[in-house]
Amino acid sequence: MKRQLSSLAWAVWQRNLDVFSKTWQVNLIPPAIEPVLYLLALGFGVGAFITDIEGVPYIRFIAPALFAVSVMNASFFECTYGSYVRMYYQKTFDAIVATPVTIEEVIAGEILWGATRSLISAGIILPVLVLFGVVDLPGSLLLVPFAFAAGLLFASIGMCFTAVIPNIESINYPAFLFITPMFLFSGTFFPLDLLPPPLQAAALAVLPLAHVVNVARALTLSTGWGFLLLGLLWIGIAAPILFFFALRLMKRRLIV
Template structure:
């Protein structure tokens, strides 16, 4: 049913539905996404950074800032995607009524992924303002880095939607959160370089999409351009495509075949 049945206008309509809500409360969201990373920067930059004179040749601020950017994007997009979409599925019945219209299940999933990506990128704006004022990011890099954060956010938004097709209630979201998102945040080179790990563990860590996101963002912001960044990008895009594909497939079975 509904084979490759999507167009961009309908996907945008789903995106717009979320925007309709967002524009009513955007200032509240913005304040929080601005303040929260600031807490992190203070705690780790000044706190931990005090004991660390340099990491891989740069200050702890410089080392931590790119990672904070993608971590924040991951948390925002993953949680938006899981909690909001599960609520739309179970309680608000948003998807149920959207499916009455010519909107296809694919378009719903892709529109929601796009929205999660937008919210993630939006969260980066606050951090980038802080970073800019602290001289951690050059002005010309901001549009590019926003584009990158958008990609990363879409990826974790897709993962979040995938989670929604598995869980039966809000409590179950804790499994992928504690089992995947938190470890990913801790081990993917956010707080310390992955070169510290034994070789075996290092390869394992490269399975995490966040590792590639942190690595790319850090290389880009610290002007350490290498060909590895192309690999990072390819991995991220591939993960986005894979998560989206499976999420679409599962959601379709969930709502249309209803078996």
């Protein structure tokens, strides 16, 4: 068997970057505003009723969660809506596989691009969080490379859904039945240990966001190193598996 994965995947990544750069104003400003709104509403609004959680002010507790959620959304929706439009409506993948680029490289390039979207989101949100003074420095700077790793994870998950859904409306299933519950129950707005122990274990077993939140929180609060290690381990195992699973599913869908 010849090698199906080469650096040509970066040519696909470059194509997406070129398109993104054309409309960067639309692409950069809204994602920067959303976490600020959450920070204001939840940090100052809800936070006023909560003295502190685990010894830290509420706004400092949710700051890493907001970071994690925007990293998740950036890559997940890039590799669902974005990739689906390119695959189905624009026939971009068909155009690319007519060249020496393989389908595996197309999907790898898409996932790398999804992760890059997470990286870009991180680059926008981190200064906001620093400005609000709710994250520790310099540890929080590690959030930037971590965003890329977390982005690979969520991009791969998104791509798996893209490979199996019959039409673009079906993205609602993972969006509302997977992303929304994860948004609420991953130790984002309240600590995971408030859940009954079996649910807590279940959350850590199957909710990728829970681990991303744990790692991000350890970095911004400089505490909880055990969870950080567990999270990195979980992501380090899950991301490559899901990456290759996405490649396989997409190949099954597109090579007929």
